[in-house]
Amino acid sequence: MGKEITVTIDGKAAGRVVGLDRMADAGALLGGEPEVFVVYDENVSWVAAELIAALSGGVRGSIAIDASEEEKSMDTVLLICRSLLEAGASRRALVVAVGGGITTDLAGFAASIYKRGVRYANVPTTLLSQVDAAIGGKTGVNFDAYKNMLGVIVQPVYTLLCADVLRTLPRRDFLSGASELLKTFLIDNEDNHYEKAVRLLASDALDGPALPDGLQDLVFAAAAVKAGVVSRDPFEAGERRKLNLGHTFAHAIEHEARLRGEDVTHGEAVSMGMILAARLSDALGVSDSLEARLTQDFAFAGLPVACPYPTASLAEAMDKDKKAEGGLVHFVLPERPGSVILRDLTVAEALHALKI
Numbered sequence: 001m002g003k004e005i006t007v008t009i010d011g012k013a014a015g016r017v018v019g020l021d022r023m024a025d026a027g028a029l030l031g032g033e034p035e036v037f038v039v040y041d042e043n044v045s046w047v048a049a050e051l052i053a054a055l056s057g058g059v060r061g062s063i064a065i066d067a068s069e070e071e072k073s074m075d076t077v078l079l080i081c082r083s084l085l086e087a088g089a090s091r092r093a094l095v096v097a098v099g100g101g102i103t104t105d106l107a108g109f110a111a112s113i114y115k116r117g118v119r120y121a122n123v124p125t126t127l128l129s130q131v132d133a134a135i136g137g138k139t140g141v142n143f144d145a146y147k148n149m150l151g152v153i154v155q156p157v158y159t160l161l162c163a164d165v166l167r168t169l170p171r172r173d174f175l176s177g178a179s180e181l182l183k184t185f186l187i188d189n190e191d192n193h194y195e196k197a198v199r200l201l202a203s204d205a206l207d208g209p210a211l212p213d214g215l216q217d218l219v220f221a222a223a224a225v226k227a228g229v230v231s232r233d234p235f236e237a238g239e240r241r242k243l244n245l246g247h248t249f250a251h252a253i254e255h256e257a258r259l260r261g262e263d264v265t266h267g268e269a270v271s272m273g274m275i276l277a278a279r280l281s282d283a284l285g286v287s288d289s290l291e292a293r294l295t296q297d298f299a300f301a302g303l304p305v306a307c308p309y310p311t312a313s314l315a316e317a318m319d320k321d322k323k324a325e326g327g328l329v330h331f332v333l334p335e336r337p338g339s340v341i342l343r344d345l346t347v348a349e350a351l352h353a354l355k356i
């Protein structure tokens, strides 16, 4: 077993984030569970198979899902609930989600409502979900045209971070997660993890067949930052908003891409969104030449930096956030790696500062 951190809510331990060298080590943690049900993304059935083997016959049921944005719906949640019911899952059940953020959101939500709530655990299989989505207890589904409109915040009892499962991750998905890794270290840069992550991502270590040395430590360091933020602010009343660095712009970029039928991953949008956030910080005097620095670092790390859409065309989607929060958008403004501030601005004020 590797390192471990605890997510605490109101001073009480709510979930354990545990580093594993290989999935076989999961047996030592989950082996004593009376009723394990595995919900897995069919694209990573090999990880589910390794987990099931590690639990040597202790798994009562496994449910494959299509973990796509289109299927991130109540229908899929009900399908999981129905499968649990048919398999005889009791209130002692532990639902283990194996997959990326869509899978952990779906399975966590299903577990949170099944028989008024059973425990769940996450085995994130993408870099993005290891450093962000699988930690912190956000679960949910899309509803009508809105992303993540229905859901609850309930902490997973375990999040198992196994770097080995990333070895089959497509390069583009890996880079999508790299963007959230850098985001985390822009918020908290203890031990210069930001600079270390940029160097690792820029090196040719990622081109080899094995995962680069140091990746597992950086993933765990990012997970620890997130676990700390969530422990202090589980329901996003304040500090947790910092984790949305770059996301106001990113959501608008993703919205614009969908309208145009173009393919932009969440991480790519977050990368471009953080550059726009740095531009806004520079314009408001919160930072000095940060846009230039991040542009250089992110490009060096292989991430996209230039938003392909006119920034003015992003305003409408940003305005949608504004309506939800009484006229103001909670902008996260980076000062330098390791320090961000929160500032409420209207979209018009932000666009004015950006001279759009």
Ligand code: GLY
Binding pocket: 132, 133, 135, 136, 138, 240, 243, 244
């Ligand atoms: N992905 C940001 C959060 O969990 O709060």
